[in-house]
Amino acid sequence: MKIKIHDYPKIQLMKELIDEFLPPDRYEVVEDDGVRDDECLHINLQGSDDRDEIKREIFRDLSALTGKRPDWGILTGVRPVKLAGELYHEMGSMDLVRARLQKEYFLTAKKAELITSMYEYQEKVCGEPRKNEIGIYIGIPFCPTRCLYCSFASNQVPDEEVARYLPALLREIRFCGEKMKEQNLLPESVYIGGGTPTTLNERQLDELLSACEASFDPGSLREFTVEAGRPDTITGEKLDVLKQHNVNRISINPQSMKQETLDRIGRSHSPEDIVRAFRMAKERDFDVINADLITGLPGEQPEDFRKTLETVLDLGANNITVHTLAVKKASRLIGIDRSYHYRVADIVAEMLADSRRMLEDAGFLPYYLYRQKHMAGYFENTGYCRDDLANLYNVRIMDEHQSILALGAGGISKLYYPSMNKLVRVPNVTNYTQYIDRIDEMCRRKDEGFFIEHE
Incomplete structure (x- = not known):
């Protein structure tokens, strides 16, 4: 199908909406005004530059043509x-x-x-953050294996490379801690993610968390999260280190409880590893144990997802994030099947409906949500919590009304200006070896781009 959008230059914005109706290999946005009407769908609002009105017209025309009506209407944004x-x-x-x-x-x-x-x-x-409170993200860009759907900065490296990364990260943490004290900035939340932070051994975790305690005022923290993530990286000793440093929220991310699925997507753990990790975490009485699950994984049917969710509920997770599989450009999955997310849309719709019903029945409420490109069915990712134990960092990062200081390879800090309701991004390099080699530059970027004017 040929589609012509008249007198609007930002075609890419419109293609995101068109993709929800038609796979990219089934249409072409053309610029030739000479295409016959019977060969082309014309979107013409007589010179209007109202982006939403153009999207509404695209939605009406393609809905009539395909019989589809996406639940999110003309919204294509993340938040x-x-x-x-x-x-x-x-x-x-x-x-x-x-x-x-x-x-x-x-x-x-x-x-x-x-x-x-x-x-x-x-x-x-969650309420509103105080004027001098910021969120802190610390990235550990290493994982035991790379999952089929992964598009993050996740490296599979020898222990020696992890050991090389840590001193550079500690340097950035200490530098930023000093700057925060100078400007009386307080951490509202600390979130250590990745990658998989528990690829660090017990001694390295202790060193990292000790640096956080010394650099960021622990008395102001409302929340301290560490993504334990992969169950095969979790040990009792590592969990003891997290408790000793007052980490009150961890994630154990099964994705699925079906062994065939775990093998297919490249996870190196078993369902038994997941059960063992949850039991160890429950014994240590963390306030919050989050579990990430994914709908639409290759080969899974709704009954597989229901069994996974039932098991995780029985294991005692009190935060559960239900993700919709997205076929990202940087993932291995896109090279295998570019149209995968279109084919599993109906299955994912059933899985998401099951998750809402099962979690609500178990006393959970949905507390945060975001969307991504190329998601199966163009649905959403939703975080659920029990007992009002919402993840503060997740809420703030999606709301975008708080400055976020992001440390480590791939971190993108965001400086928030309330008077203009504006964010200014201050990125670190993504490649971890470049991050190590250029750590002085990363600190300088923070000094010149983040630690300037806080309103």
Whole structure:
């Protein structure tokens, strides 16, 4: 199919919406005005440069043509809950916001209700950050294996390379700690992610967490998270180190409890490893144990996902994030099947419906949500919590109304200016060897780009 969007130069923005109706190999956006009407779908709003109006016209035309009506309407962005909050501050009524989301953005009533109620819940549980509070992210870019769907900076390296990375990271932590003290900036949350932070051994974890305690005022922390992630990297000794340093939130990420699936996607652990990791974590009484699950994994059916979720609930997770598989450009999966996310859309829809029902029945509430490109069915990732134990860092990073200091290879710091409602990004290099070699430059970037004016 040929599609012509008249008098609008930012075609890529529109292609993201078109992709929700048609796989890229089934259409072509053309620039030739000479294409006959019977050969082309023309989107022509007579010179209008209203992006949303153009998207509405695309939505109407392609919905009529394909019979599809995506639940998220014309929204293609990552942060729909943030939009709900912005509309509420503009309109002052959630009823008006819900009506507008359905009328102007074409969301279904269920999606409009989901994101508005989620915003209200975030406001109740998390509140607003104080003026001098920031979030801190620390990246450990190493994993035992690379998963089939992974697009993150995740390296499989010998122990010697991990040992080479740590001193550079500690240098950046200590540098930023000094700058925070100079500017009276306090950490509201610390999130150590990756990669898999528990690829570090017990001594290295202790060294890392000791540097965090010395550099960032622990008295102001509302939340301290470490992604334990891969169950095969978790030991009782490592969990003891986390407890000794007052880490109160960890993630154990099964993705699936089906051995065939774990083998297929490149995970090096077993369902028994997952059970063992949960039991060790429960024995040490962490406040929050999060589990990440993925809908739409190759070869899985809805009953496989239900069994995984039932098991994780029985193991005692009180935070569960349900991800929709995305076929990312940097993943191995895209080289195997570029159209995978279109083919499994109906299966994923059933899995997501099951997850909502099962988690609500178990006393969980959805507390944060984000979307990504090329997700199966173009649905969403949703975090659920029990007992109001929402992950503060996740809420803040999606809301984008707090400065986030990101350390380590691949970290992208975001300096927030409230008066302009604006974020300025300060990136580190992604390649971990370059990060080691250029650590002085990374500190200088922070000094010149992040530790400047905080309103």
